[in-house]
Amino acid sequence: MSNNEPGFSTLAIHAGAQPDPTTGARATPIYQTSSYVFEDTDHAAALFGLKAFGNIYTRIGNPTQAVLEERIAALEGGTAALATASGHAAQLLVFHSIMQPGCNFIAANKLYGGSINQFGHAFKNFDWHVRWSDPADIASIETQIDDKTRGIFIESLANPGGTFVDIAAIAEVAHKHGLPLIVDNTMASPYLLRPIEHGADIVIHSMTKFIGGHGNSMGGIMIDGGTFNWSESGNYPMLSEPRPEYGGIVLHETFGNFAFAIACRVLGLRDLGPAIAPFNAFLLLTGVETLPLRMQRHCDNALEVATWLKDHAKVDWVSYSGLPGDDNHQLMKTYSPKGAGAVFTFGLKGGFDAGVKFVEGLELFSHLANIGDTRSLVIHPASTTHRQLSPEQQIAAGAGPDVVRLSIGIEDVSDIIGDLQQALDKV
Amino acid sequence: MHQDSYSDNFIAGILRSVKTIAMIGASPKDVRPSNIVMKYLIAKGFKVAPVNPGHAGKEIQGQMTYASLADIPWHIDMVDVFRGSDALPGIVDEILALKDRPDVLWAQLTVFHAEAGQRAEDAGLKVVMNRCPKIEYGRLSGEIRWSGVNSRIISSRKPVAQRGFQALGIRPQSK
Numbered sequence: 001m002s003n004n005e006p007g008f009s010t011l012a013i014h015a016g017a018q019p020d021p022t023t024g025a026r027a028t029p030i031y032q033t034s035s036y037v038f039e040d041t042d043h044a045a046a047l048f049g050l051k052a053f054g055n056i057y058t059r060i061g062n063p064t065q066a067v068l069e070e071r072i073a074a075l076e077g078g079t080a081a082l083a084t085a086s087g088h089a090a091q092l093l094v095f096h097s098i099m100q101p102g103c104n105f106i107a108a109n110k111l112y113g114g115s116i117n118q119f120g121h122a123f124k125n126f127d128w129h130v131r132w133s134d135p136a137d138i139a140s141i142e143t144q145i146d147d148k149t150r151g152i153f154i155e156s157l158a159n160p161g162g163t164f165v166d167i168a169a170i171a172e173v174a175h176k177h178g179l180p181l182i183v184d185n186t187m188a189s190p191y192l193l194r195p196i197e198h199g200a201d202i203v204i205h206s207m208t209k210f211i212g213g214h215g216n217s218m219g220g221i222m223i224d225g226g227t228f229n230w231s232e233s234g235n236y237p238m239l240s241e242p243r244p245e246y247g248g249i250v251l252h253e254t255f256g257n258f259a260f261a262i263a264c265r266v267l268g269l270r271d272l273g274p275a276i277a278p279f280n281a282f283l284l285l286t287g288v289e290t291l292p293l294r295m296q297r298h299c300d301n302a303l304e305v306a307t308w309l310k311d312h313a314k315v316d317w318v319s320y321s322g323l324p325g326d327d328n329h330q331l332m333k334t335y336s337p338k339g340a341g342a343v344f345t346f347g348l349k350g351g352f353d354a355g356v357k358f359v360e361g362l363e364l365f366s367h368l369a370n371i372g373d374t375r376s377l378v379i380h381p382a383s384t385t386h387r388q389l390s391p392e393q394q395i396a397a398g399a400g401p402d403v404v405r406l407s408i409g410i411e412d413v414s415d416i417i418g419d420l421q422q423a424l425d426k427v
Numbered sequence: 428m429h430q431d432s433y434s435d436n437f438i439a440g441i442l443r444s445v446k447t448i449a450m451i452g453a454s455p456k457d458v459r460p461s462n463i464v465m466k467y468l469i470a471k472g473f474k475v476a477p478v479n480p481g482h483a484g485k486e487i488q489g490q491m492t493y494a495s496l497a498d499i500p501w502h503i504d505m506v507d508v509f510r511g512s513d514a515l516p517g518i519v520d521e522i523l524a525l526k527d528r529p530d531v532l533w534a535q536l537t538v539f540h541a542e543a544g545q546r547a548e549d550a551g552l553k554v555v556m557n558r559c560p561k562i563e564y565g566r567l568s569g570e571i572r573w574s575g576v577n578s579r580i581i582s583s584r585k586p587v588a589q590r591g592f593q594a595l596g597i598r599p600q601s602k
Binding site for chain 1: 460463516559562569574575576579582587588594
């Protein structure tokens with residue numbers, strides 16, 4: 001193609017993929033292989049020493065996975081990406097590349113419950129320490145930064161509350177202190193919002209959600225914005241120091257603006273092991289081709305459902321930033337003008353008991369722990385995804401006892417509303 | 428003044444036409460970026476002359492090292508610079524003083540000097556700065572995709588397979 005920037009929908013279909021040079025296969029083949037034959041010993045040595053491009057072993061990289069990586073990097077406007085077995089695995093590899101024992105990072109307290117668990121418990125065993133802050137209160141972030149802080153982590157659109165975060169303002173604080181800003185963009189997807197354009201340095205996804213979109217495959221990914229100077233402070237030795245794992249290579253000077261993604265692969269994925277299955281990479285690739293169509297339909301349906309719920313006599317409150325009166329609506333219009341996403345929460349006038357009865361009365365909605373499926377989904381966060389949190393943490397995370405979370409699918413909106421209507425009638 | 432922006436066609440044209448390269452600042456240490464790039468370019472069929480006064484007379488990646496550009500006894504199509512940006516004006520002087528001038532001045536990632544680049548361009552050279560020929564070759568051939576890197580190439584055409592496993596080339600110019 002010419003040097004004109006292709007549009008988002010074109011990238012969603014074409015980025016990273018070319019016909020197979022041997023067979024002419026047009027869809028990306030599933031390279032269901034563990035390993036790859038070397039041309040000779042010199043070629044093998046060059047691959048192992050990071051001196052040639054190519055595949056060695058599927059725990060480090062796979063050609064199906066590589067197409068997915070390039071595709072998502074293109075959609076996010078990044079320089080490179082690394083796909084992993086899950087979103088949690090992507091987070092692990094990102095933090096493994098920036099943290100040393102005894103270091104800390106600042107994280108928003110409005111996060112997916114699984115991330116709160118990973119940061120607060122599993123990471124503590126590595127002597128990596130999370131410091132919680134309120135992403136709507138920039139001062140609460142800045143006052144916690146010290147000389148052991150290595151990064152700031154937020155969600156662009158916070159789960160489960162569905163609130164947008166002022167990414168640019170937080171990026172400014174991060175960069176003022178020489179820190180990378182890491183943004184989980186799972187809930188918004190790059191169709192709605194591209195965090196790198198607002199100052200993020202690293203983007204993370206659970207591709208299990210909107211990128212795959214069909215609720216059939218686990219997968220995570222980290223995208224390197226190519227924006228952060230890893231050598232400036234000396235605080236990121238995985239990037240700026242000679243690596244004994246590779247005979248003394250310095251990754252940042254060798255790989256330039258995609259060195260972070262390389263570090264996550266060759267130091268993190270290679271040694272920790274959470275590789276994505278080639279078949280899952282294929283299903284996620286198939287899913288992402290329709291991301292622009294699906295995401296717009298998710299948003300349009302969600303706005304219609306939220307508007308309908310808000311006026312229902314049994315509904316106490318609806319928190320959806322797409323609603324004109326919502327506290328978060330201004331930020332939504334700035335960051336995500338095409339829509340406010342598929343996921344939002346509401347509370348019933350009957351509180352906890354009514355919420356439980358409502359969830360159990362639904363027929364079309366599936367009661368399960370996921371979001372971003374073609375199907376409409378419902379969950380009661382306080383008893384499931386956010387169950388391990390204290391009551392105070394639950395409320396801070398937007399997952400109090402009365403909260404019901406919906407992930408609106410792409411069915412006919414009249415059928416979605418019909419199901420909500422009949423379940424509310426039974427409450 | 429020279430801008431840090433090049434079309435894919437411009438870069439591909441250089442990588443197609445160049446056969447011989449002088450690499451200023453080539454290191455004998457096999458983990459240094461210059462050594463890695465040199466090894467890759469040789470594997471892709473380029474003839475590379477390392478230039479490094481501290482290593483002159485000895486080999487790097489099996490190639491004889493020279494003390495200066497003027498010492499290289501054969502024609503050089505491209506000079507590739509692995510030195511700091513402030514070395515570029517002097518290197519341009521050295522290139523312009525050669526009887527047999529190269530066609531291309533290439534400066535590696537982070538190496539950029541707008542005035543020196545402009546001077547080389549005014550003298551008829553093609554100039555690329557703040558880029559790596561290994562990365563650009565990998566990007567335009569598609570090899571870099573295996574590392575999850577965004578090549579920014581959108582194409583429904585057949586990749587160009589080279590001899591051996593996992594080796595791609597740059598497509599010849601379309602007629």
